[in-house]
Amino acid sequence: MSxxxxxxxxxxxxxxxxEIGDLVLEEGGTLRGCRLAYATYGRLNAARDNAILVPTWYSGTHKIIEQVLIGPGRxxxxxxxxxxxxxxxxxxxxTSPSNTPAPAGGAYFPKVRIGDDVVAQHRLVTGKFGLERLALVVGGSMGAQQTYEWAVxxxxxxxxAAPIAGTARNTPHDFLFTETLVEAITSDPGFAKGFYASPExxxxxxxxxxxxxAVMGWSTEFYQRERHRTLGFSSLDDFILNFMFAYFRVMDPNNLLCMAWKWQRGDVGRLAGGDLRAALGRIRARTCVMPMTSDMFFPPSDCQAEWRLIPDAAFHPIETVDGHLALFGADQAAIAQIDRHLKALLAAPPGG
Structure with a gap:
């Protein structure tokens, strides 16, 4: 690791x-000596029944999860x-395109699916930590996709299980949106088919x-209310340059493309021969589905349609004008709602 x-x-x-060993991927490739980077908070109790797993979202690492969701009293x-x-x-x-040595790194990094992440995480939690039960799996966006995959x-x-701002099966609309993110990167001549020397x-x-x-991650109301000014930016241009671009410009493009590819193809239905109803019907976890009310990636209606297929599930939309990127924690009221629902979920008897 760098x-x-x-x-x-x-x-x-x-x-x-x-290192969890060689990971044979759904698409046929292999990640040799696959390594997972993780952070832990708190201690496993004697009964080994207080473990919570949080997978990360697109571009985010454990650090933002820690900052937004974890802490005493939370x-x-x-x-x-x-x-x-x-x-x-x-x-x-x-393990990523940016830290995998030749010949399998960079543009040659194999295609990875959400299911591959979850199989790898299963090896970690059972092999490294000896866990047989997870009190909760919770994640936002691509973390929600992994949460559904775990539960099924x-x-x-x-x-x-608490999938936040994400779906069990990605929609055609969201697939198309993500394709524009991919094309934004790959259409740059400097991308050089993935063989660039530096993100610069x-x-x-x-x-x-x-x-x-910036267009799709936030919402129309976010800009109408000039929420970017509340966050400390003097103008829209200032916000785009010094927040959005500053955030992404240091990231490795091949890493972003790796995550985008599996985001587009998230679908637990493939675990039941393509039958989403049958797949979600397998869930035994007590589940709380939490979309963001102003999310244009994973709108509440898409999440609600899936919620109806899950046994023992609650549906709690998170009221916010910050769109999908309310996950970043700028709207403290939204985070407080998530926290309240997670506390109730953890207080309730487990599913299964």
Missing amino acids: ESGYYSQALHGPYETE ALDPERYFILVVNQIGSGLS RYPEMVQR DVREGLLRHARIW
Whole structure:
């Protein structure tokens, strides 16, 4: 793992890594010596029944999960729970295009699916930590996709599930949107089919990518209310340059493409021969589905349609004008709603 630059302990630490062995992928490739980067908070109790797993979202690492969701007095309280945040494959911390040596790194990195992440995480939680049950699996966006995958693939392990701002099967509309993110990067001549020397070579593509996120990641109400000013930016241009572009410009383009590809193809229905109803019907976890009311990626109606197919599930839309990127924590009222619902979920008897 790189210890310098953006993907480093200095910026994202402290975290640990664990090699889980060779991971044979759904698409046929193999990640040799696959490593997962993870952070833990709190301690596993004697009964080993207080473990919470949090998978990460697109571009995010355990650090933002820690900042937004974890803390004393919160639902994810390290004084009560053993919280394990696992960085997804392609995040730049776990095995990724940017840290895999030739010939399999960079543009040659194999295609990874959400299911591959969850199989890898299962190896970690059972092999490294010896866990047989997870009190809760919770994640936002791509973390929600992984949460659904966990609940369907390992129903006997997951006692509670909380997918936030994400769906069990990606929609055609969201697939198309994500394709525009991909094309923003790959259309930059500096991308050089993935054989660039530095993210700086792809700066125009990363700027376009950031602008698209600015359009769809927030909401129309966010801009109508000039929420960017509330966040400390003097103008829209200032916000785009010094928040959105500043966030993405240091990231490795191939890493972003790796995550985007699996985001587009998230679908637990494939675990039941393409039957989404049958797949979601396997869930034994007590489940709380939490869309963001102003989310244009995963609108509440898409999440609600899936919620109806899940046994023992609650549906609690999170009221916010910050759109999908309310996950970043700028709207404290939205985070308070998530916290309240997670506390209620953890207080309820487990599913299964």
